[in-house]
Amino acid sequence: MQNITNSIKEKVIAFDGVWKTYDVGQAASLRNVSLTVDQGEFVCLIGPSGCGKSTILKIIAGLEKESTGVVTIPGNVSMVFQFGALFPWFDVLKNVELGLEMQGVRGERLHHEAIKQIELIGLAEHIHKYPRELSGGQRQRVGIARALAVDPSVLLLDEPFAALDPKTTFELHKDILKIWAETGKTIVMVSHLIEEAVSLAGRVILMKDSTIDHVFSIDIIRPRREQMKDYAETVEKIRKEFFR
């Protein structure tokens, strides 16, 4: 897994002096943010509420437009949302097919691609169930399958585990790492948990007051465990800066 981030250095996301303000006279949501994300990298944005981490994700997803500065993002970005954001009137299959269908994929290929992703995420037996019939973890898996189905170059994760129990979160951590290792996708995740960021990411970006405060490279061998000395030290180091 480590080799993926080390060997490929093409930049897929670049923010250069980016500001974001919603209304004149109000505090900026982003202040002079500059960052780059390499192809295949797993980056995690952490920070207190309102620090601007979700705004960065929204700009990458095309949901928000920067006020000033230069943003370079790839065309094919996909996203997993905090509460799944599934369409309740569609079953699992149709939810996963939707993004593909909007890309013009039709017929047997549409079906085949969607089923492939559903199987990859371990929901083959729930293919015709509706979101209300699934657990929180299963819904998030559908969200992940939907996001992967469109074969994105960048996968955005917006606090996808925040509403889940620890066991489901642990399982999904493993799944995400497996997908990352197998597909080499660039992943940008937002989290409010330092431990989660250290468990998953190769780089942790700490945001405070609407700008980047610290960047931590995490060079701990995966799978990372709380019992590992490096892990505990890194978490502590980030925590100190977080609460400083």
Next chain:
Amino acid sequence: MRNTDHSRHIHRHRQRSGPHYPTTVWQKWYSIIIMPTILIILAIVTSSLLGVAQLTLFSVKFNDLFLALGSTMARLASAYCLSVVIALPLAFIIYFSPTAERFLLPLYDIVESVPTLAFFPAIVIFFVKYNFVNGAAIFIIFLSMLWNIVFTVVGGLTGIPNDVKAAAHVFRVKGLSEIRYLLLPAIVPQLVTGSILAWAQGWNIIIVAEVLHTYLPAGIVGGDLFGIGSMLVNASSSGQGNIFFAAIVAMIVTIAFLNFFVWQKLLQYAEHYKFD
């Protein structure tokens, strides 16, 4: 952030949550048997008080009664279809354009607050001019139904969770696909609720809408539209207690059946379209 919460209607409809259809045997019996029976007893009492209590039902021509009911239902159904066809674009305009929302929502509020029947004499005269008196009734019912549907649908559209809208954007669900895959399904629960309110309003207004002679210069009873509403009013004014009572019972039974076999089923179906 789009500010739509100022509309009392939208706020009112947003507050509705949870199942709104009978889920227990008792509730089902209540809606199809007990409640209609209570209303029929009330009709008997009312008939007695009015002194038109010659309840010799067998003297009523049931053929006429069913024809009248059919005519009324056809008018209500026509007005309802027209309301839906007009209400959806009016609601979608508000959803798609924040500028339109700023101007149109207050306008809708004002127009909705003006009593529909205030327009009725002018509407009757207009349609009589074109020899289409049915049009006058359908149009006034349409006006009374329209705003219930508009405001509930706007409530449904503004109630779509932001993350679902964001997901639609990220996965490029745009234009007609957005309407087909996101907006139309998202408004199903509110459309059903709005339709129930609209039909209730329609039943209220039908009593007046079919009795055209009071709005026509030198109007006579013969100028009324044939329907359950006019049958009810004319039977009452001419003291034909049996017809009056039969018309009221027919109306109560029809509404109870519509409620049980159409609206409650639709409410149940609409649960599948609700966001968590």
